[in-house]
Amino acid sequence: MRWSEIDQQDCSVAQALSVVGDRWTMLILRDAFMRVRRFEDFQERSGAPRAVLADRLETLVGNGVLEKRLYSERPDRFEYRLTEKGLDLWPVLISLLRWGDKWETGKQGPPVEVRHKACGHTVHPELACPDCGEWLTATDMEATYRRNRTPVT
Amino acid sequence: MRWSEIDQQDCSVAQALSVVGDRWTMLILRDAFMRVRRFEDFQERSGAPRAVLADRLETLVGNGVLEKRLYSERPDRFEYRLTEKGLDLWPVLISLLRWGDKWETGKQGPPVEVRHKACGHTVHPELACPDCGEWLTATDMEATYRRNRTPVT
């Protein structure tokens, strides 16, 4: 199977990765969440080569994750903003950030802080179950296929 | 900047992606969480080309995300298991799954269900703040650099 065909897998993770699983894409979205909107700024922040950046922005717009909006005319200038679909990727970014903080950051400590606007506190978000309210970790949970699949023996 | 140098960025997301941001890597980890342990099974499930799979497994072992363990001798056979560091990637996978469920799944509905072992319920985990207990979404939060960076104007 080639990478461009992974969206054919009957799996939501594969579907998600077919949209955001390319090199640079998540890094570009990280910057979008940091209020970066313009091509030059994305280029400088993410460090992605210009051609790759142009391609990724196009693709993200095509997938409805970013919206391309005219902000100036003659010559036309565009900016890229997160759509609702894009904003919904926040938990993915935060989870990556938390994992990076815990396992990959050197002695300088975490470079980015996440603040809760409402209470002003620095937050360290974790997963919980909206129904029972309990905190969740990998070993507490079990993923199972709803449709028929060869079970792993 | 080339992709192989993104771990030089002073950002935990970039650090995390330098480990799990390659093509196929997250898909392989998805399978690891579904109790896949052997090369042939990873190959069949993920669909990754054998050479790429071999490379990714090596790298994940090198980064301490998977552990390579001998399970049979003459000829030696190995299996790959998630370490504690690997298990900690669960929130990332779950967030991708939830996003895929919401935005990319067709009319068949989500193919995978996540059950809470303790209560037996199907759970739809979301991010919350362990301190104040509130549920968190992108618009409630604000990320800021602790170290000096050019602010985005």
Next chain:
DNA sequence: TTAGTGAGTTCGATTTCTGAACGCAAGAGG
């Protein structure tokens, strides 16, 4: 003896990525 299993490795063809340069439309300064 032949077939099968499990875990890779090798190979040549194709895709992608990369950096550097270029294009273009406009505004600013002289």
Next chain:
DNA sequence: CCTCTTGCGTTCAGAAATCGAACTCACTAA
């Protein structure tokens, strides 16, 4: 008028990665 700068890309040729298919090696089973 002439040159410089800004913003947003595109083009190009070389380097790196990915791809499928075939191959290897060490066994076991029939």
